[in-house]
Amino acid sequence: MLAMTLVMAVMNSAARHVSQTVHPFELVFFRNFFGLLFVLPLLGRYGLAALRTQRLGLFVGRASLNVVNMLFYFSAVAITPLADVIALGFTAPIFATLLAILILGEVVGRHRWAAIVAGFAGAWVIVQPGFQEIVPGQALTLAAAVTWAGVLLIVKALSRTESAVTIVAYTTILMTPLSLIPALFFWQWPTATEFAWLALVGMTGGVGQYLLARALREADLSVVMPFDFMKLVWISLIAFVAFQEIPALTTWIGGAVIFASGVYIARREAFHAGRS
Numbered sequence: 173m174l175a176m177t178l179v180m181a182v183m184n185s186a187a188r189h190v191s192q193t194v195h196p197f198e199l200v201f202f203r204n205f206f207g208l209l210f211v212l213p214l215l216g217r218y219g220l221a222a223l224r225t226q227r228l229g230l231f232v233g234r235a236s237l238n239v240v241n242m243l244f245y246f247s248a249v250a251i252t253p254l255a256d257v258i259a260l261g262f263t264a265p266i267f268a269t270l271l272a273i274l275i276l277g278e279v280v281g282r283h284r285w286a287a288i289v290a291g292f293a294g295a296w297v298i299v300q301p302g303f304q305e306i307v308p309g310q311a312l313t314l315a316a317a318v319t320w321a322g323v324l325l326i327v328k329a330l331s332r333t334e335s336a337v338t339i340v341a342y343t344t345i346l347m348t349p350l351s352l353i354p355a356l357f358f359w360q361w362p363t364a365t366e367f368a369w370l371a372l373v374g375m376t377g378g379v380g381q382y383l384l385a386r387a388l389r390e391a392d393l394s395v396v397m398p399f400d401f402m403k404l405v406w407i408s409l410i411a412f413v414a415f416q417e418i419p420a421l422t423t424w425i426g427g428a429v430i431f432a433s434g435v436y437i438a439r440r441e442a443f444h445a446g447r448s
Contacts, residue, residue, distance in 0.1 A: 173399040176383035181406035183376035184254055185414055190369035191250035195358035199370065200242045201351040202362075204344065206374020210382070211344040214337055222337045227330065231339075234326040235346035237319055242347075243354060244316035252309025254411040255419035258404045259298055259427030260313040265434040266291035267321035276325070284440050287433040294429030297422050336385065397438045401431050 191199055215222060225231065248257055266288055272278040280288075299310050330339050362370060387396045404419075404427050411417040 173384070173387040173396040174402060176380050176387060177400060177402040178406050179376050179383060180380040181258075181403055181410055183373055183380060184249055184257065184407055185410045186369055186372045186376065187246055187249050188254060188411075188415065190366055190373065191246065194362055194366055194370065195355075195360070196246040196250050197243060197351075197358050198355045198360070198362075199246050199373065200239065201348070201355035202370040203242065203246070203374050203377050204239075204348045204351045206371055207378045207381075208344050208348050209374075210378035211341050214341055218337055222335070222341050225334060225338055225342065227333065228342075230326060230330060231342040232346060234323060234330065235343055235350055237326065238323050238343065239347055239350045239354075241316055241319035241323055242351065244312050244319060248309050248312035248316060252307070252313060253417050253419065253423070254407045254415070255404060255417065255423050255427075256298060256310060257313050258407050259419075259423050259430065260295060260310060261317055261320075262400075262427060262430040262434055263291055263295050263314065264317040264320045264324065265437055266430070267318050268324045269437050271318075271321050271325055281440075284437055287436045287440070291430050291433030291437075294426040294431075294433065297426035297429065340381075340385075397435050401428075404431075 187199060187203075245257075245261075269278075269280065269284060270288060273280055295314070299314075327339065390396075404424075408417075408419050411419075
């Protein structure tokens with residue numbers, strides 16, 4: 173999990189660098205294209221059996237929402253301080269819990285409601301509405317968190333009947349052509365240097381997903397999730413060296429509150445799952 177946080181910090185930093193000359197929509201396509209290269213060996217190992225499913229419609233829905241999520245996210249990375257992107261991104265589990273209440277009718281006790289309220293208070297600290305306008309990058313980051321929360325709910329539903337290999341294979345295979353559609357409206361062939369940076373974004377993204385899957389296989393989400401805060405530490409160090417960005421104190425405070433809320437929600441869910 174610690175290795176995953178470092179790899180994803182590198183991916184975000186590389187994405188910020190190359191997005192200065194490559195449109196974020198095109199960046200999303202190449203992120204998925206190079207991610208597809210990690211999936212092909214899986215298909216070679218498991219064959220067409222990995223693609224057997226009776227829930228193709230749900231896979232298409234997940235891939236479509238995931239593409240929208242990535243369009244929001246990488247657009248935010250291009251124009252927003254990286255520490256803000258990571259800190260606000262911690263709201264995704266909180267949004268997922270809220271969506272589960274509103275859409276799936278899940279019952280949540282007062283402890284998790286308190287964590288939800290605290291998480292949104294942390295987001296308020298970062299964006300500071302009323303003291304300044306919410307900048308577009310922050311709005312895009314929150315939109316990415318909401319759509320990612322939706323993706324998490326779909327993955328949760330798929331995981332009840334589909335294997336991890338099937339979920340990863342279908343997601344990547346479908347997202348690559350789907351992400352090409354918006355990219356074509358802003359297409360410019362990347363230079364050799366830009367292509368190398370795009371490859372780095374795609375490869376680190378793929379490695380990060382693999383490391384996260386391995387971490388979750390070795391331990392429960394409630395165990396590994398506390399280490400996710402290291403993403404904010406790594407990205408702050410890299411952003412300071414590479415882009416001379418210094419995170420505001422409100423980013424650290426808000427990020428810590430949001431993160432603690434997410435960890436608490438994960439632990440409460442694990443507790444209730446253990447009792448059932």
